[in-house]
Each structure stands twice: as structure tokens, then as C-alpha cells.
Amino acid sequence: MNKRGYPFLENNRSSALTAYGWNDAWDSAWRDNPHCGNAAYEPARVVAQYSKQYKIMTAGGEKIAAVSGKYAFEAGGRSDFPAVGDFVAAQPLEGEQRAVIHSLLPRLSAMTRKEAGNVVDEQVIAANIDTMFITNALNQDFNIRRIERYLIAVWESGARPVVLLTKADLCDDAEEKVSAVQDIAPGVPVHAVSAHKNQGKEALAPYLRPGRTVAVAGMSGVGKSTLLNWLAEDDLQQVHGIRESDSRGRHTTTHRELFFLPSGAIMIDTPGMRELQLWDAADGWETTFSDIAELAANCRFHDCSHESEAGCAVKEALESGALDARRYGNYKKTERELAHLARKEQAHLRKNEKRAGKQSGAKAGRNARDGKRVRLLELE
Secondary structure, eight states: TTSSSSSOOSSSSHHHHHHOOOOOHHHHHHHHHTTTOTTTTTEEEEEEEEEOOOOEETTTTEEEEEEHHHHHOOOOSSGGSSSSTTTTEEEEOOOOSSSOOOOOOOOSEEEEOSTTOOOOEEEEESSSSEEEEEESSSTTOOOOOHHHHHHHHHHHSSSEEEEEEOOGGGOOOOHHHHHHHHHSSSSEEEEEEEETBSSSGGGGGGGGOTTOOEEEEETTTTTHHHHHHHTTOOOOSOOOOOOTOOOOOOOOOOOOOEEOOTTTTTTEEEEOSSSOOOSSOOOHHHHHHHHHHEEEEEEEESTTSSSSSSTTTHHHHHHSSSSSSHHHHHHHHHHHHHHHHHHHHHHHHHHHHHHHHHHHHHHHHHHHHHHHHHHHHOOO
């Protein structure tokens, strides 16, 4: 295995891409791709993403790629462009270590978020993930409400969430914190691990089988790059320290990249996020807070707002302590956030449709004027 963690590849699609998750299902998807019948095109997987370029794995090894002009023109938004983990139809350029990406194979899963700032657009963090490790450090930055937020996004993605509580060697009550996370994430595996003490690695083995893709997400400073190096048994990513005052870290990973682990699994390391802004995650929200939905089903009124109605099962659970008030507060907060985002997205779509209508009208006007000029010339 070379320094970047990629296996040595033979020059054929099967041996090259099988190691990177290619299987019979992807073979079927490839046969449905319009570029399948063209000998100049071949499937590849995106293994790293930079500003406007990608590193892809093809049958002939790594190549630097960019999307075609037609691809860029037809893309409706940022999420239509390739992301790390995507399988694409690529055209290697003869005699060069470059390729052109012409299309995207349908994603089986995708971890997304709202793009930072005021831009109303979806950003894909990683695609075609089997398992998402939600990481949170067992130090001053431990935050149950943040874990709930990540759970919403992961359940929405189609991947399987697993919570990793890192830096367990810095915590005297790791078991209590594991129990606290299990309470808000029923059915989700929760593991306390320590790369520094080499603790907990054996519990992660079931997720790291050959050909399986695991992505790691979390805030800066939780130890994502340390986790990758530990599982890879190699220094694949540079590691920075954290501020002692608040246990916050600096961005170690500056781009998304896919690495091959000794177990045969594939791991996607992502840059730390200061904030995870949710995107179109109603299903993930309902799954994450399914316990509250079950309580609400027992309310006397089907349209209960859980504020002042008689016979409200949610209010009763809050008053008895069966439902944690902070968890319910986060439930309501994310509900308002998703509703606000939906309104903004609808307004954005209406604005784009209006702009497209104006452009179409202007084009029709130009065509009419051009037609009139042609008829005048014919009369002369």
C-alpha cells in the first residue's frame, strides 16, 4: 500500500473498482448510464474533491478530472456536481493523467447540508456511504444536542449512523456519556474510543469490512484525522492540537478525501464543521425524534400543538420528566429551522422561475424581431 492509502491496482475495471466499492448493483447502474456503450468512457470513483477539480480512481489508476462544459451547463445546483464517494462516467485523456467527467451515476446515499452563508443551496458532504461515524469528543466540547443534529442529517442521507465518542482517555465518566447518547439515539450503536490509548478499535471492525464505505463527520477538534490515522495504521492526515481553554480544534482536513484502510474498507475524511446547517431533512428529523412522535400520537387531539391543549401526552411527559425538556426544545428548534428553510427554498425557486420566464420572454421577443427583419428583407 502506498503512502496515500491506495492499494496497487491492476489495469482492469473489476480489480480496480471492486476495492473501492464497485459491485453488481453498480454494474447494473453503469449499464443504464447513457455513456456505457461508448468505449471512450469508463466508470470511476471520486476519491478527492478540491475547488474545481477532482481526483478519481479509474481502471488505470488515479487521474485528475474536471466536469465537461456540457455537464457544468446542465447542472441545476451545487449538489448536481460530483462529490467524494460518487461513481461517475469519465473519459480518460489519451497520454495524460487527466480525465473529463461526463455524468454521475445515481447516488445510493448522500450526506448533505445547507451551504454556509445566505446561499440557498444544497452541499453534498459525501456520497454512497454505508456507515457514517458521527464523532464527538469526550472533553469540554461534548454536546448531546449537536449529536441529535447530526443524527437528523445522517438518517436523511440513507446511511447508517454510528456515534463515536472519541478521546475517551480524557473522560472519567465515559460510560455515563455513552448511556446519555443511547437515550437520545435508540437503536444507534454508540462507542467510546481512544486512539491515544488504542481502546475500542475491535468494536469498529463490523463497520470496516472490505468494499464498505465509512465517512467521518463532526466538529473541528473531535479527532477525526487522528481516528483515520489510527484505523489506517499510518499517518495519512496531519493532526493539529486543540485549544485548552475550550477544547476546540483547528481545521486539520481542508478538503474531502477517500482513503483505503488495511481492513479493505474505504473511509472518507471530511473537514470539521463549525456548524451543521440542515437541508430538506424532514424524514431524518422524524426518525431522530421518533419517541416524541410516539408520544404525540397519544394526544387527545390529532392537531395538538403541545402547548395548552388538554390531554396532551407530550406535556404530561415533560411535566413528569419522562421527556427531557432540552431534547424537546431541540425538537422544536429544528422543526422551526426546517420550516424556515423550506419557505426560503420555495421563494428561491419562485424567483428563479420568474427570472427564467423573463429570459424566455426576452428570447421570444428577440426571435420575433429577428423574424420580422427576415420578412422585411424578403420584401425588399
